[in-house]
Amino acid sequence: MKLIILNDYDQVGEWAAKYIRNKILRFNPGPARFFILGLPTGGTPLGCYKKLIEFYRNGEISFKYVKTFNMDEYVGIPRNHPESYHSFMWNNFFKHIDIQSENTHILDGNAANLIEECDSFEQKIKAAGGIDLFVGGIGPDGHIAFNEPGSSLMSRTRVKTLAQDTILANARFFDGDMSKVPTMALTVGVATVMDAREVMILITGAHKAFALYKAIEDGVNHMWTVSAFQQHPQTVFVCDEDATLELRVKTVKYFKGMMHVHNKLVEPLPPK
Amino acid sequence: MPSNKSVSDAPITQFVNCRILREHKLQREDLWVREGKILDPEKLFFDEKGSADQRVDCEGLIIAPGFIDVQINGGYGIDFSQATDDVRGGIALVAKKILEHGVTSFLPTLVTSPPDIYHKVLPEVKVHSGGMEGAGVLGFHLEGPFISLEKKGAHPEQHLRSFLSDGMSDLIETYGTLDNVAMVTLAPELPNSQSVVRELTQRGITVSLGHSVANLSQAEDAVRYGASFITHLFNAMLPFHHRDPGIVGLLTSDQVPQGRTVFYGMIADGIHTNPAALRIAHRAHPTGLVLVTDAIAAMGLPPGRHTLGQQVIEIQGLHAYVAGTKTLCGSIATMDMCVRHFKQASGCRVEEALEAASLHPAQLLGISHAKGILDYGGDAGETQNIQ
Numbered sequence: 094m095k096l097i098i099l100n101d102y103d104q105v106g107e108w109a110a111k112y113i114r115n116k117i118l119r120f121n122p123g124p125a126r127f128f129i130l131g132l133p134t135g136g137t138p139l140g141c142y143k144k145l146i147e148f149y150r151n152g153e154i155s156f157k158y159v160k161t162f163n164m165d166e167y168v169g170i171p172r173n174h175p176e177s178y179h180s181f182m183w184n185n186f187f188k189h190i191d192i193q194s195e196n197t198h199i200l201d202g203n204a205a206n207l208i209e210e211c212d213s214f215e216q217k218i219k220a221a222g223g224i225d226l227f228v229g230g231i232g233p234d235g236h237i238a239f240n241e242p243g244s245s246l247m248s249r250t251r252v253k254t255l256a257q258d259t260i261l262a263n264a265r266f267f268d269g270d271m272s273k274v275p276t277m278a279l280t281v282g283v284a285t286v287m288d289a290r291e292v293m294i295l296i297t298g299a300h301k302a303f304a305l306y307k308a309i310e311d312g313v314n315h316m317w318t319v320s321a322f323q324q325h326p327q328t329v330f331v332c333d334e335d336a337t338l339e340l341r342v343k344t345v346k347y348f349k350g351m352m353h354v355h356n357k358l359v360e361p362l363p364p365k
Numbered sequence: 366m367p368s369n370k371s372v373s374d375a376p377i378t379q380f381v382n383c384r385i386l387r388e389h390k391l392q393r394e395d396l397w398v399r400e401g402k403i404l405d406p407e408k409l410f411f412d413e414k415g416s417a418d419q420r421v422d423c424e425g426l427i428i429a430p431g432f433i434d435v436q437i438n439g440g441y442g443i444d445f446s447q448a449t450d451d452v453r454g455g456i457a458l459v460a461k462k463i464l465e466h467g468v469t470s471f472l473p474t475l476v477t478s479p480p481d482i483y484h485k486v487l488p489e490v491k492v493h494s495g496g497m498e499g500a501g502v503l504g505f506h507l508e509g510p511f512i513s514l515e516k517k518g519a520h521p522e523q524h525l526r527s528f529l530s531d532g533m534s535d536l537i538e539t540y541g542t543l544d545n546v547a548m549v550t551l552a553p554e555l556p557n558s559q560s561v562v563r564e565l566t567q568r569g570i571t572v573s574l575g576h577s578v579a580n581l582s583q584a585e586d587a588v589r590y591g592a593s594f595i596t597h598l599f600n601a602m603l604p605f606h607h608r609d610p611g612i613v614g615l616l617t618s619d620q621v622p623q624g625r626t627v628f629y630g631m632i633a634d635g636i637h638t639n640p641a642a643l644r645i646a647h648r649a650h651p652t653g654l655v656l657v658t659d660a661i662a663a664m665g666l667p668p669g670r671h672t673l674g675q676q677v678i679e680i681q682g683l684h685a686y687v688a689g690t691k692t693l694c695g696s697i698a699t700m701d702m703c704v705r706h707f708k709q710a711s712g713c714r715v716e717e718a719l720e721a722a723s724l725h726p727a728q729l730l731g732i733s734h735a736k737g738i739l740d741y742g743g744d745a746g747e748t749q750n751i752q
Contacts, residue, residue, distance in 0.1 A: 173407060183407045188395075194414040 106140020431469025460499030477509030504547025566591025
C-alpha cells in the first residue's frame, strides 16, 4: 500500500483530487473507452469533490467519458430526500460537472426488488469492464462502504442492516435524531471493491485514527473490513496527521519519508 | 450534449451564473426551465437522464419572480375606469408596458364609477396568463363605490354608494357581474357590510379595507368575516391613534384568526407615505407588506393634465394631484421604482424587497404555489433578470 500523510483535511482533498485527475488524464478516455470511477459519499470526500469541480471549471479535466459507480444508498428514503446519496452526489458533484446522467450509477434504495437491484448493479460494473479506481472512506468502526463489522470479506453488493456506530455517526445529517436515520442500506461488497484495479481510501480526523490503525497495522479481520485491502495489489491510503494518532511512529516516519516520491503522482501532467 | 429526456422533448433552458430568489434567500443556483415551468434539475438528471439544450449566462444578475401589482388604475394614457371602445386593447397596452418594470401579473383597478361603467368594462376582460406579449391579468380590483364619503380621496362623490337592505344584491346590481373580479375594496363601517364581506370571501374574492373611517374594532370584525387586505395603508383612512389605532391597528392586532395574515398595500413612491411611516409599518408586520403602484393613467406620460375616472388630474414632477387641489390621486411610480425605494427607505434585504412585490401579493391572492416564487413546478413565465 501507499500511505500518504498530509497535514490537514484540505490537503487530503486536494491530493486525492489531483491523483484522480492525473489517473483520468493518463488513461485518456474517449467515446469507446470510458474511465470507470467508484465513488463514496460523506464528509470525508467533500473536499476532494470540491477540488475536482475546480479542476473541471479550470478546463483541466472533463467527465464526459467517465462512468461512475457509487458505493451505497440508503433503503427506504425518497430519492430526493436531502440526505439520500442521490441528492448528495447531485448537489456536491454531478450538477457542477459535465458528466452525463446515463454514465452515473447509484443503487436504488426504493427498488421493488432490492436483491435484483444489487445483482443488476454488479452486472453493470461487469458490463462497464470493471472499476479502474474505486475511491472510498472508512467508518469509525473500520467499515468500507456499509460493510459493517462482521461483513464477509468475500461479500458482493447486497442489502445490509446498519450498525449502531454507523447510525450514530450519521445522525448528525438527520437533525441529530437517531430515530430518523435509515436502518438499512444497499452497499457494494468488500469483494466488489477488491475487484477494482486500484483502490484509494481517504481518512481524516482523530476519530478515524483507531480504525486506520486496525486497517493497516493489525491483521486482516472481518471486524475491520477495510483491512481486506492489505491483500489488494494497488491501494493508496490518503490521510491527515490526526488520523495517524494511533499508528506506530515507525510506520508514520517510513511513509512520510516517501512523500517526495509519492508527490510525483500528483504533479501536473506535461501538456500533450 | 444531446438531451434524451423521457418526459418531454421540449427544449430545456439552463440559466447559469445567476442568483435566484428561493426560500427567502438569494442563492447561487442555476434555474432550469422547460415549457414555461421551473424544473427540478435533480429529477431531470436521475429520472429523465436529461440535460440542458441551451445555456443562458446571466452574468451575475438576480433572477426574481415576476412582480404582481394588485392596485394599478391604468398607465400610458389608458384609464381602466373608462368605458372606451377598446377596453381590451387598453389593458393589453398597459400589460405589455409594465413588463418593462418587472410586473408579470396585475389586477386592473377601477375606481368608484357609475354602474354603467362597470357593466361595460367588466365583461370585456377575462382572467388570463401573461407571456411575452404582456403581463397576465389575475382579475379586476374594484376600489369602491362602497366606501366612506369622508375618505373618498380622489373618488367622485356623486357615485359613492352604500349597502341598502341586502348588501350583495346592491353590489351585484352596481357591478353587473363578479366574474373575473379578484378584489373589492370597501369600507367595513358601512351598515350591512358583514354579509358582503363574508359572501365575497366565500366566492374567492379578496376583500380589502380602505377609503374608510372604521375603528379598529370594526376593522377586526371585517377581518373575522374574511377581509384580508388593506388598501394603501395610511392613505384614505383614520390616522393611527394610540387609543384607537383604526385600520392601521390591524398590523399588530391579536384578533386576527389563527393561520390567517392581514396583508397591506403600500405605495412606496416616496410621496404617498413618509419613509418613517413606511418603516414603522414594515417593522410592525414585515410579512404582510405588499408593494402596489396605485399607478394612474398618467404613469408613463409626460407632465400635464389627464383624465382619471370621472375627474381631471395634473402631473407635476413625480406628483399627480386632483387638478386645482393638493389632493394626491394616485401615483405615477413604476413597480421597480417602488421596490428600489422600499429597499432604500426601509433598509431591508434585497430578498425582502423583492418578496414584497412578488411572494406577498401571491400569498394574498392565494396563488403562491405557482406565482411569486421560483420553486420547482412554478410558472416560469413569471421571471425577470434584474440588477
